[in-house]
Amino acid sequence: MGQIIGSDxxxxxxxxxxxxxxxxxxxxxxxxxxxxxxxxGPGHSSVNDERKMEVCRKAxxxxxxxxxxxxxxxxxxxxxxxxxxxxxxxxxRT
Numbered sequence: 001m002g003q004i005i006g007s008d009x010x011x012x013x014x015x016x017x018x019x020x021x022x023x024x025x026x027x028x029x030x031x032x033x034x035x036x037x038x039x040x041g042p043g044h045s046s047v048n049d050e051r052k053m054e055v056c057r058k059a060x061x062x063x064x065x066x067x068x069x070x071x072x073x074x075x076x077x078x079x080x081x082x083x084x085x086x087x088x089x090x091x092x093r094t
Contacts, residue, residue, distance in 0.1 A: 001052065036063060
């Protein structure tokens with residue numbers, strides 16, 4: 001996640017550089033990260049996921065957890081709701 005978030009603080013960057021999200025959602029126009037997506041399947045570490053959530057919170061990024069047993073339509077709906085909410089918030093700030 002250090003590559004996604006970046007930091008001038010070497011200690012802070014070292015703390016997150018080993019955390020790897022499953023996916024990263026970016027703004028098309030700027031490639032700025034707006035959220036990470038975690039698919040909570042086998043092999044996922046809840047400790048690392050908690051760290052990722054905290055990093056996202058501090059960095060102002062969304063964190064979307066996906067249950068791999070969800071139907072693809074449910075996954076699309078969850079992602080769409082997040083993106084629509086994010087776009088509304090962004091539009092209201094300008």
